[in-house]
Amino acid sequence: MRTITIDMVSDVVCPWCIVGYKHLQQAIDSLAQENITVDVKFHPSELNPAMTEEGQNLREHVMEKYGITEQQSGANRQRLVEAGKAIGFEFNLADDATMQNTFKAHQLIHYAEEAGLALAMKMRLFEAYFSEGKNINNLDVLVQEGGIVGLDKLGITEALESERYADIVRQKESAWMQRGIQSVPTFVIGNQGVAGAQEPATLAAFIKDAANSANA
Incomplete structure (x- = not known):
């Protein structure tokens, strides 16, 4: 049995972090016959370390931070909802949702x-x-x-x-x-940093490569 440690750098107000983690779990499940054990360790990162204690309206925050329009923000939100459905996770992004400081979390x-x-x-x-x-x-x-x-x-x-x-x-x-590491989620698999909510097959390939390198 080969054991691979995956370090996941993420934030709990990062929607693509939960999508990425669910994809990682699918990748791990797909390797059930590969004689590989995966140990996932979580590490902190704050999307907005200077966020005030009261937070900011999520839609306004995203539009300001990324320089996008209200229509683009709405399209991105719908994309998240659909991504959530594909992994069995509910994104309930109400108009009054707030971006929050996550240091306490x-x-x-x-x-x-x-x-x-x-x-x-x-x-x-x-x-x-x-x-x-x-x-x-x-x-x-x-x-x-x-x-x-x-x-x-x-x-x-x-x-x-x-x-x-x-x-x-x-x-x-x-x-x-x-x-x-400047963005989340980032997965460190072996010596390779993999940024973003990659597809399960992509993550599985990185895990297999890491396992093979460790066994070489």
Whole structure:
């Protein structure tokens, strides 16, 4: 059995990150007969590290950031909805949806990682934000969502209020940026960085190449 570690650099308000992760899971499933074990590790990145605590209307933010029209924004939103349907994920992007600061969310994911619940926490936050329209920069919301996946609510409150993991999250973000990763999602498979929500077949090919190189 060959074991490959995949480092996924992503943000929980990045829609293509959840699409990319679902594609990765499909790629892994397609390799069931290849004698390859895949270990996925999550790493933090913030799409908008300077985002205010109250956030910004999502549509306005996207139009300003990428210099696109309202019509183009609407077309992109529909494209996401269709991509979500293809992977069994609901993008419920209401007109009043907000782009949110995710620094607290990344600290919560790190807290969850120590309990072996990073994947569950990451997936719950994707659903809370994109499907349920929750404010994942709100402490009470984060405590509730962490409780859903089995984390201790008092422990979450203490960790986030004290910012116990703030420095380590910043250090991780900086480390990946120094490695040249400027966009999310990015998958580091073996020694190869693969950016974007690539198709499952593409990701599977990279995984096989990494496994073959490791076994050479």
